[in-house]
Amino acid sequence: MAQRKNIKGRARKVEQRLRAGESPSISACMMVKNEEELLPQCLESIKDHVNEIIIVDTGSTDRTVEVAESYGARVYHHPWENDFSRHRNQSISYATSDWIFIIDADEELSPVSGSKLRQTISAVPPEVSYLYFRVEDKNASGRVMSVMHSPRLFRNHMGFKYKNFIHNELELKGRGDTSNLVLFHHGYHLSPKKMKAKFERTTQLLKKRMEEEPERPEPPFFLCKSYGMEQLNAEAIYYGLITRQKLEELGDVPTFFVEIFYIMALSFYRMKMHTLAEATCLEGLKLFPQYIDLCFILSDICRISGRFQEAVNHAQQYLKLRQLFMSNPKEKKSLVFYTLDYQEQVMSGLNEIREAAAGKQTAMSGNNA
Numbered sequence: 204m205a206q207r208k209n210i211k212g213r214a215r216k217v218e219q220r221l222r223a224g225e226s227p228s229i230s231a232c233m234m235v236k237n238e239e240e241l242l243p244q245c246l247e248s249i250k251d252h253v254n255e256i257i258i259v260d261t262g263s264t265d266r267t268v269e270v271a272e273s274y275g276a277r278v279y280h281h282p283w284e285n286d287f288s289r290h291r292n293q294s295i296s297y298a299t300s301d302w303i304f305i306i307d308a309d310e311e312l313s314p315v316s317g318s319k320l321r322q323t324i325s326a327v328p329p330e331v332s333y334l335y336f337r338v339e340d341k342n343a344s345g346r347v348m349s350v351m352h353s354p355r356l357f358r359n360h361m362g363f364k365y366k367n368f369i370h371n372e373l374e375l376k377g378r379g380d381t382s383n384l385v386l387f388h389h390g391y392h393l394s395p396k397k398m399k400a401k402f403e404r405t406t407q408l409l410k411k412r413m414e415e416e417p418e419r420p421e422p423p424f425f426l427c428k429s430y431g432m433e434q435l436n437a438e439a440i441y442y443g444l445i446t447r448q449k450l451e452e453l454g455d456v457p458t459f460f461v462e463i464f465y466i467m468a469l470s471f472y473r474m475k476m477h478t479l480a481e482a483t484c485l486e487g488l489k490l491f492p493q494y495i496d497l498c499f500i501l502s503d504i505c506r507i508s509g510r511f512q513e514a515v516n517h518a519q520q521y522l523k524l525r526q527l528f529m530s531n532p533k534e535k536k537s538l539v540f541y542t543l544d545y546q547e548q549v550m551s552g553l554n555e556i557r558e559a560a561a562g563k564q565t566a567m568s569g570n571n572a
Contacts, residue, residue: 226321228254230298230359231306234290235259236283238308239266240397241389246274248312252320253304259294267308285408288365288372298359305355305373306386310338313385323382324356332377333357340388351539354379355386368412370425405429420449420460427466436470443467456490462539463487465496469541477504493534495524499542499549506556514556518549 231253235242246256256276260268261283271278281293295303302324306312312320316336327334334356340349354373357363365371390401406429413422423445430438446463450456464487471480481504484497491497498521505514525546528534 227302227324228300229302229304229320229324230254230300231256231304232291232294232298233258233306233308234261234287234294235263235267235271235308236261237263237265237267239263239270240394242267242270242308243274244311244389245306245308246271246276248314248317249304249306250274252312252317254300255298257294257297259290259297261290286368287370288367291365291371295359295364301359303357303359303363307388309388309390311387311389313387316384316386320384323384327380330378331380332361333363333373333375333379334382334384335379336382337385338388339385340390347544349539349541350543352381353386356382356384367421368408370421402429402433418449418452420446420453423449424460424463427463431466431470434473436473439470440467443470458491458538461487461491461494464491464494465500465541468497468500472500472504477507480504493524493527494538495521495528496540496542498524499545502549502552506552506559509559511556511559515553518553518556521549522546 229252231249233245233256235258249256256271256274258271258276258278260271260278260280262280268278277297279293279297281290284290291305304320323334333354335352336355338351338353338355339347340351342348354375357373357376361376363376364374366374406426409422409426409429412419413426416422423442427439427442427446430436430442443463443466446460450460464483468480468483468487471477471483480500484501484504487494487497488501498517502514502517502521505511505517521542525543528540528543
C-alpha cells in the first residue's frame with residue numbers, strides 16, 4: 204500500500220513538473236581513480252544532458268580530479284577500500300536529482316542517446332523505477348566485441364544500492380524496462396601497462412573473495428571471464444570448470460551464468476580442441492536454448508570439420524535468434540552477448556559453407572565417375 208502511495212505521489216510530482224515545462228532532473232554518478240586518459244571523453248558525452256556530475260575519487264595521483272572539476276563535477280574524496288560497491292554507493296548518496304545515471308570513466312554516452320536522454324526519462328511511466336541501457340564493448344579499432352544490457356538509470360530516493368565488492372551489481376527494486384539508450388565501453392583503450400595493472404588488480408580481488416566465500420560460484424566465474432579476455436585459455440578453462448562445479452553443488456544454473464559456456468567453448472576453440480568446444484556448446488544449449496553465441500561457435504566448428512549441413516543449421520538458428528533479440532530487446536534481459544552484431548560474418552560464412560559443400564559434392568561426383 205505504501206509503495207502504491209509513493210508511486211502515485213511521484214506521478215503527481217512528475218506530472219506537475221511536466222505541465223510546468225520542466226524535465227526530471229538527472230545526477231550522473233561515478234567512481235574513479237587515475238582516469239585522466241578516458242575521463243574527458245566520458246564527461247564530454249554527458250555534460251550537456253545531466254543536471255549534476257558527482258564523482259567519488261578513491262586516490263587519484265594523476266590529473267583526474269583536475270579534469271573532473273573542469274567539467275563542473277562535484278568531487279568527493281574517499282580512500283580506496285577494495286570494495287567497488289561501497290564507493291559506488293557513496294557516489295549515489297551525494298545525488299540530489301530525480302534520477303541517477305551510472306556511468307564509468309571508460310564509457311561514453313552515444314551522441315544519439317545523449318540527445319534522447321531527457322525525453323526518454325520524461326516518458327517513463329510512474330510504475331517503472333529503472334531502465335536498461337545497451338552497453339557496447341568496443342576495442343581500440345572501434346569494433347564491437349560484446350553487447351549487454353545493464354540497468355544504468357534509476358529513480359533516486361528509492362533505496363537503490365550496489366552489492367559485491369568487485370563486479371558490483373545493482374540490487375533491483377520495483378519494475379524495470381528496456382530503453383534505446385546506448386553506452387560505449389572503451390576499456391580496451393588503456394595503455395598496455397594500465398591494462399595489465401587493471402587485470403592484476405581484478406584477479407587478485409577475485410582470488411581473495413574466492414578464499415573468503417569458497418562456496419560461491421561468482422568469484423571463479425569472473426576469474427574465468429578475466430582470463431578469457433586476456434586469452435589465457437588454460438586458466439579460463441580451469442576457473443570455468445570450478446564455476447560449473449559450484450553451480451552443480453547449488454543445484455541450479457541461473458541465467459546470469461550462461462556466459463561461462465561461451466568463454467570455455469571459445470577457450471577450447473582457440474586451443475584447437477574442437478571436440479571439447481562443441482561438447483561445451485551443446486551442454487550450454489541444453490540449459491539455455493536461446494544463447495546465440497553458442498550457435499555461432501557451433502556453426503564454425505561444424506564448418507571446419509566438414510559437417511556442412513549442421514553448420515548451416517546452427518548459422519540459421521543464430522540468425523533466427525538474432526532477429527528475436529533485435530525485435531524484442533526485453534528477451535535479452537541482462538545477458539552478455541559477444542556475437543550479436545556478427546550477422547555479416549554469419550552470412551559470409553554461410554556462403555563459404557555452401558561453396559565448400561558444392562565443391563565437396565563435385566569432387567564426390569567426379570570420383571564416382
